[in-house]
Amino acid sequence: MSQTPKQIIAIVPAAGIGSRMGAEIPKQYLMLNEQTILGHTLDCLLSHPKIDKVIVAINPSDDYFADLPQASHPKLQCVSGGKERADSVLAGLNLADEGAWALVHDAARPCLTHQDIDKLIASATVHPQGAILAAPVRDTMKRTNAEGVITTTVCRDQLWHALTPQFFPVKALTHHLTAALAAGALITDEASAMEWAGIMPAVVTGRADNIKVTHPDDLQLASLFLKNSI
Ligand SMILES: Nc1ccn([C@@H]2O[C@H](COP(=O)(O)OP(=O)(O)OP(=O)(O)O)[C@@H](O)[C@H]2O)c(=O)n1
Numbered sequence: 001m002s003q004t005p006k007q008i009i010a011i012v013p014a015a016g017i018g019s020r021m022g023a024e025i026p027k028q029y030l031m032l033n034e035q036t037i038l039g040h041t042l043d044c045l046l047s048h049p050k051i052d053k054v055i056v057a058i059n060p061s062d063d064y065f066a067d068l069p070q071a072s073h074p075k076l077q078c079v080s081g082g083k084e085r086a087d088s089v090l091a092g093l094n095l096a097d098e099g100a101w102a103l104v105h106d107a108a109r110p111c112l113t114h115q116d117i118d119k120l121i122a123s124a125t126v127h128p129q130g131a132i133l134a135a136p137v138r139d140t141m142k143r144t145n146a147e148g149v150i151t152t153t154v155c156r157d158q159l160w161h162a163l164t165p166q167f168f169p170v171k172a173l174t175h176h177l178t179a180a181l182a183a184g185a186l187i188t189d190e191a192s193a194m195e196w197a198g199i200m201p202a203v204v205t206g207r208a209d210n211i212k213v214t215h216p217d218d219l220q221l222a223s224l225f226l227k228n229s230i
């Protein structure tokens with residue numbers, strides 16, 4: 001059994017433009033109930049007792065972040081994000097202490113709970129290579145051709161939706177993410193950078209309501225989840 005990480009830094013990629021949302025403003029600044037999507041996400045991370053610092057990667061042309069109430073929080077630090085999500089995560093990692101663990105969480109996932117953060121942090125004692133929150137697939141999964149015709153049914157045994165946070169030692173994640181990006185690997189989450197390096201992260205079952213607000217119809221769902229979060 002390994003020890004629980006002594007220092008935990010949350011890294012929040014929040015530099016996207018939300019093109020699939022099709023809103024007038026970047027989706028992380030859309031209102032959800034009483035505050036912005038990013039505000040909900042930051043409140044959850046800033047209030048967790050085991051998270052020592054929160055580094056938010058924002059778009060260099062972001063005109064909204066400074067107006068958030070959370071912007072002046074003493075635990076919070078800002079950095080300029082990059083072209084892709086992975087670049088933004090790396091920008092945050094480069095500010096983090098090498099001896100810490102990084103808890104990387106999408107700004108666009110405002111329904112995260114402390115219960116799931118606790119589960120993921122606790123997993124480090126059993127999985128020193130790191131782990132991610134994930135939700136088991138419920139539906140039958142189909143793969144189609146470019147014309148939208150089903151070509152195969154994908155076996156759903158041990159098939160998961162990768163969520164965030166994703167939890168890794170800062171030094172290892174920074175090293176492998178840097179190398180994977182330099183090699184031109186397609187990296188859409190932190191686990192895929194570790195997998196690229198031959199490391200096998202664990203999954204920790206997370207709540208299915210920890211959705212990524214991506215399309216317009218996700219807003220109503222996220223609003224309901226936040227109103228009824230237990
Ligand atoms: N260059 C980028 C792209 C995305 N993100 C962040 O990564 C998270 C997950 O990405 P996604 O849901 O795809 O957000 P967007 O890239 O904004 O959405 P879209 O792909 O629809 O444009 C979001 O919090 C987004 O702000 C980021 O920090 N830097």
Ligand SMILES: C[C@](O)(CO)[C@H](O)COP(=O)(O)O
Pocket residue numbers: 085106161162163164188189190212
């Ligand atoms: C990191 C992630 O949320 C895990 O499911 C997902 O890969 C982000 O993908 P996106 O296309 O950048 O939203």
